[in-house]
Amino acid sequence: MIIGVLTRNDLIKAHPNRIALDAMTGKFKEIQANESIWKAKETLDMGGADLLLVTHEGEIVGILTKQVLNFEIGKHIDLLTGLHKSDYILYKSLEFLEQGKEISVVFFDINNFGCINKEFGHVVGDRILQEIAQLLKVNTPEESYLCRYGGDEFALLTANYAEDCKALAEKLLQIIREHQFPQNIDISVSAGIAGGRRRNARMTDMYETVSNLINIASIASTKAKKQQDNLVLGYCGFIDEIAI
Numbered sequence: 079m080i081i082g083v084l085t086r087n088d089l090i091k092a093h094p095n096r097i098a099l100d101a102m103t104g105k106f107k108e109i110q111a112n113e114s115i116w117k118a119k120e121t122l123d124m125g126g127a128d129l130l131l132v133t134h135e136g137e138i139v140g141i142l143t144k145q146v147l148n149f150e151i152g153k154h155i156d157l158l159t160g161l162h163k164s165d166y167i168l169y170k171s172l173e174f175l176e177q178g179k180e181i182s183v184v185f186f187d188i189n190n191f192g193c194i195n196k197e198f199g200h201v202v203g204d205r206i207l208q209e210i211a212q213l214l215k216v217n218t219p220e221e222s223y224l225c226r227y228g229g230d231e232f233a234l235l236t237a238n239y240a241e242d243c244k245a246l247a248e249k250l251l252q253i254i255r256e257h258q259f260p261q262n263i264d265i266s267v268s269a270g271i272a273g274g275r276r277r278n279a280r281m282t283d284m285y286e287t288v289s290n291l292i293n294i295a296s297i298a299s300t301k302a303k304k305q306q307d308n309l310v311l312g313y314c315g316f317i318d319e320i321a322i
Contacts (some may be wrong), residue, residue: 083106083129086112106127106128106129106131107121107122107131108130108131108132109131109132109133109142111139111140115151116151116170118142118147119151122144122200124236126145126314128143129143130142130147140175150165158204158207158209159212160211161215162224162226163225163228167223167235167292170235171235171284172288173282174237175284175287176284176313180238180239180273181273182235182237182238182243182271182272182273182291183234183235183242183271183273183291183295184234184247184269184270184271184295185227185233185269185270185296185298185299186210186214186232186250186268186269187231187268187270187299187300188206188231188239188265188266189231189267189268194206194263198263203305206259207226207230209257209317210267211226212253213230213253213257214232214250217250218234218238219246221236221237222234222235222237223235223238227292231296233292233295234250236273238273239273240272243271245275251269253320254267268303269302269303270296270298270299270300270302271291271295273291279291
């Protein structure tokens, strides 16, 4: 039975006359080797532990400290906007599905962003991305998750039905329209929504379901842009049919 862990830092801080029992940390938890780093981060944050023992088939194969974990998590944060990258949305989507929740994705795409970069420069373009990211972030409801998907695109994951996301998407688009951007540049954003109601038991390949949802929402945002419409509801049906 493991009652504590003694790290190099513990030894450095400890008085040489102390015994191992006094110098060790008892604040640790265990996590399976095949769990994601996001799960590891949540386990540390919620459990008040200082480190994680990584196990495989009942054997300890490594140790994760907060410092190491924060370094790894940092690789998945977009440096410009401070938002998570797209892999975090995939992780939370799978978590929602495993919990039996519905999921919907709202995909935001800035209109004519390439032209803005060419006319006003990339520094101004970066500021616009940062401000849009902040507007979306502060207005994202609880239990919803936002990421910078890539370039001038953002994705928002919710545990709501697609039709219920429409009001939220319209609210966020309106907030962006009313915001004053650098040099009074007129900024508009197109959005697409994908989601559905579950009819059957969850499919075994949930990753494919999530990937298809994101793709459908992306296509819907492109359609909205081509139609010069702010919002397109890309899919509103049974979630089981999406991954077929």
